Amino acid sequence: MDLLIKDIDLIPVDGRDDVIESTNIYIEGDTIVHIGDLKKDIKVDKIIDGSNKVAMPGFINSHTHIGMSLLRNYADDLPLHDWLTKRIWPVEAKLRAEDVYWGSLLSMVEMIQSGTTSFCDMYFFMDEVGKGLENSGMRGVLTRGLIEDDDKDKKLMETRELYKRWNGRADGRIKVMVAPHAPYTCSPSYLEDIMELAEELDAGIHIHLSETKKEVEDSFKAYGKSPIEHVYDIGLFKRPTIAAHCVHVDDKDMEILKENGVSPVNNPGSNLKLASGFSPVDKMLKRGINVALGTDGPSSNNSLNMLREIYLAATVNKAVNLDAVSISAITAIKMATINGARALLWGEEIGSVEIGKKADIILIDMDKAHLYPRHNMVSAVAYSAQAPDVDTVIIDGNIVMEDREIKTLDVERIIFEGERVAKDLISR
Amino acid sequence: MDLLIKDIDLIPVDGRDDVIESTNIYIEGDTIVHIGDLKKDIKVDKIIDGSNKVAMPGFINSHTHIGMSLLRNYADDLPLHDWLTKRIWPVEAKLRAEDVYWGSLLSMVEMIQSGTTSFCDMYFFMDEVGKGLENSGMRGVLTRGLIEDDDKDKKLMETRELYKRWNGRADGRIKVMVAPHAPYTCSPSYLEDIMELAEELDAGIHIHLSETKKEVEDSFKAYGKSPIEHVYDIGLFKRPTIAAHCVHVDDKDMEILKENGVSPVNNPGSNLKLASGFSPVDKMLKRGINVALGTDGPSSNNSLNMLREIYLAATVNKAVNLDAVSISAITAIKMATINGARALLWGEEIGSVEIGKKADIILIDMDKAHLYPRHNMVSAVAYSAQAPDVDTVIIDGNIVMEDREIKTLDVERIIFEGERVAKDLISR
Numbered sequence A, B: 001m002d003l004l005i006k007d008i009d010l011i012p013v014d015g016r017d018d019v020i021e022s023t024n025i026y027i028e029g030d031t032i033v034h035i036g037d038l039k040k041d042i043k044v045d046k047i048i049d050g051s052n053k054v055a056m057p058g059f060i061n062s063h064t065h066i067g068m069s070l071l072r073n074y075a076d077d078l079p080l081h082d083w084l085t086k087r088i089w090p091v092e093a094k095l096r097a098e099d100v101y102w103g104s105l106l107s108m109v110e111m112i113q114s115g116t117t118s119f120c121d122m123y124f125f126m127d128e129v130g131k132g133l134e135n136s137g138m139r140g141v142l143t144r145g146l147i148e149d150d151d152k153d154k155k156l157m158e159t160r161e162l163y164k165r166w167n168g169r170a171d172g173r174i175k176v177m178v179a180p181h182a183p184y185t186c187s188p189s190y191l192e193d194i195m196e197l198a199e200e201l202d203a204g205i206h207i208h209l210s211e212t213k214k215e216v217e218d219s220f221k222a223y224g225k226s227p228i229e230h231v232y233d234i235g236l237f238k239r240p241t242i243a244a245h246c247v248h249v250d251d252k253d254m255e256i257l258k259e260n261g262v263s264p265v266n267n268p269g270s271n272l273k274l275a276s277g278f279s280p281v282d283k284m285l286k287r288g289i290n291v292a293l294g295t296d297g298p299s300s301n302n303s304l305n306m307l308r309e310i311y312l313a314a315t316v317n318k319a320v321n322l323d324a325v326s327i328s329a330i331t332a333i334k335m336a337t338i339n340g341a342r343a344l345l346w347g348e349e350i351g352s353v354e355i356g357k358k359a360d361i362i363l364i365d366m367d368k369a370h371l372y373p374r375h376n377m378v379s380a381v382a383y384s385a386q387a388p389d390v391d392t393v394i395i396d397g398n399i400v401m402e403d404r405e406i407k408t409l410d411v412e413r414i415i416f417e418g419e420r421v422a423k424d425l426i427s428r
Helices: A066-071 A080-092 A097-113 A126-136 A152-166 A188-201 A213-223 A227-234 A251-259 A268-273 A281-286 A306-320 A329-335 A338-343 A377-384 A411-427 B066-071 B080-092 B097-113 B126-136 B152-166 B188-201 B213-223 B227-234 B251-259 B268-273 B281-286 B306-320 B329-335 B338-343 B377-384 B411-427
Strands: A003-010 A020-028 A031-036 A046-049 A053-057 A059-064 A116-123 A139-146 A174-180 A205-209 A241-245 A263-266 A361-365 A390-395 A398-402 B003-010 B020-028 B031-036 B046-049 B053-057 B059-064 B116-123 B139-146 B174-180 B205-209 B241-245 B263-266 B361-365 B390-395 B398-402
Touching: A003 A361, A053 A377, A059 A241, A059 A263, A059 A306, A059 A338, A066 A080, A066 A097, A066 A116, A066 A126, A066 A411, A097 A116, A097 A126, A097 A398, A097 A411, A116 A126, A116 A338, A116 A390, A126 A139, A126 A152, A126 A174, A139 A152, A152 A174, A152 A188, A174 A188, A188 A205, A188 A227, A205 A227, A213 A227, A227 A251, A251 A281, A263 A338, A268 A306, A268 B306, A281 A306, A306 A329, A306 A377, A306 B268, A306 B306, A329 A338, A329 A377, B003 B361, B053 B377, B059 B241, B059 B263, B059 B306, B059 B338, B066 B080, B066 B097, B066 B116, B066 B126, B066 B411, B097 B116, B097 B126, B097 B398, B097 B411, B116 B126, B116 B338, B116 B390, B126 B139, B126 B152, B126 B174, B139 B152, B152 B174, B152 B188, B174 B188, B188 B205, B188 B227, B205 B227, B213 B227, B227 B251, B251 B281, B263 B338, B268 B306, B281 B306, B306 B329, B306 B377, B329 B338, B329 B377
Parallel strands: A003 A046, A003 A053, A059 A116, A116 A139, A139 A174, A174 A205, A205 A241, A241 A263, B003 B046, B003 B053, B059 B116, B116 B139, B139 B174, B174 B205, B205 B241, B241 B263
Antiparallel strands: A003 A020, A020 A031, A053 A361, A361 A390, A390 A398, B003 B020, B020 B031, B053 B361, B361 B390, B390 B398
């Protein structure tokens, strides 16, 4: 279907930091073909009225575990170790494919409703997430989390099969990467096996790095170096790498990240709630490191709301650095869009609203009391907008949500089944 | 009108930290008369179906400057000093009564839509806020900010007149307090005059204290003591005091706050965005200090969304203290409800849903993808709920919003006039 979004204010995230007022966006199939004046020679099937709305690239959630929505608000306000060992892991051990299917779809509903068009997921039963991606119309990176245990070779095999089954599927909306969980759950030799697989598949890497102070201290005890230096020495960064968290990083770590083009993913909501600390986002960005943004899993966040993460990135860093200029509104928006696209190795395809790029576009309804007066649309998005202000979501040229109604999924059934399997899971 | 809210889950904030499931709340006139089983002998005019909803006390925004909504998203990502001196103060100098009227109503719309039922406002042209309170049905404390200048005595007179005109008005929904802006804008002798007025009126005090590091350093230079010790020595805390911010406070300050029953108001959103720093909320609460919660003005926040402040209080403190147990979900909710009521000297009337209290109750619609599964309603409110999930707002027994529709105000006109006067103001 060919689309025209007419008379709309646009935050393009194309290098300019300001808003293009009252413009028109033409989409042919999956591609943005014209931005600017009305074109009589371009025929369209549908016109969307953009008045009172702002268009911008869809949000890219660069690190999450979407199946964990089943454990949202299940175990909060607990010490991290108790949370993981007493509450989360015992329940996760009982997870079945069906649970992950419904949990992932519940998360996709929430993501679409809050303007996220792409995500990078690390979990297991990843075929279920693939099925959800096919049906929901979303764009996503599937990664099967690899934790070393007796099944470690089987898990590598699963990743290879996942890649063969899903990489490039759904008109290219699905990508598969290789995901060593973390250097503290994978030995150096297992990391080498994983690297070998990533090279064989020509795939990117998705890993947790330097999330907690304890993790970094333990790494120094075990290897005499930080987690980042440790995996770098093993050669992990020869592959393009998405490094979730990077909270406790020093200058040497940042140098390694920069030199190797690693994309850290800042997860401010999760880092706050799990008491992990504050990532030096401003410092990393100033060094030219491509810092993306993510929610982490919905059981530690407890949402998948990228508008909240944008808000947190643009405010928490100011207080941490005692600098009201640290991480501006547009910088936080870039983290959630173009930087995420680059992290997911989709920088040429998505992350901005530009001619030639895929049409992953969201429209935010600005006609709300909390978004008036209209002094600055970029500030309004970062500091005042709320998830339900997202009105319309277009992914790969398809209207996935219009006037808050999701077109691709049976929301009522997904909520019902999500609740059912979640209650069944914790009573098993 | 007598009301029954039927079959509802209730977070009462009455000392219990958990949820009362499937209960019934009876309201006669402005008062809650029964919570529990259905009563055939109580006749009601209207029944609200509470299924799929959570009831809780309305939020109390204990420190704000609501007229400043006109400057929302007007000047962000600037150093604090430039923000104030180059952008905010020059525009504020041109403010007229009509501007504050529409700006305040715009803020009341936003507050009602996000579940706030009471607020404590410090600004000028406070008669306009009083008119808004009368019409909107909200409950509020009016305080005319007192900054020492050539009009200092006239401003005291205005406060006296404000008190006479508005204190106790609108069935007691309106209260007036006395508001020295801060110890750095009021000399000791002016503070003494202000104290005298507060004693004459038997009114509480509303003041900014220890917001920034520089303010505290300057106070030590000028008086050899902290702002809190300085105003304590002047005798300010003989009156019940609402102390906005208290970010940079030491043990001695906390001892003074505790001994004098001062209520600090934590404004996490504003403290983050203006790079003021992190208030030791957990420490203060553990000492038994009544810490309330506020948004500060909508030009520094840039919202009046108490759900966001609850979320920030419950997460930011965890990371600051590197302690995932710091400020639990229910603790943050208490700050936004019962602690706020106590700060505003309305602790016996509002702040919890209990028999005999005024019916200031909000209903949150839990039938949203981002609020499933239903493991813990208290966590869901603090960590996952969004302002537009607030469905119904009851203040003083009156239904002010139902199914998201505000009954007391002409929202469309207020948005129109708010936009008009804001644009006019900055072009003056």
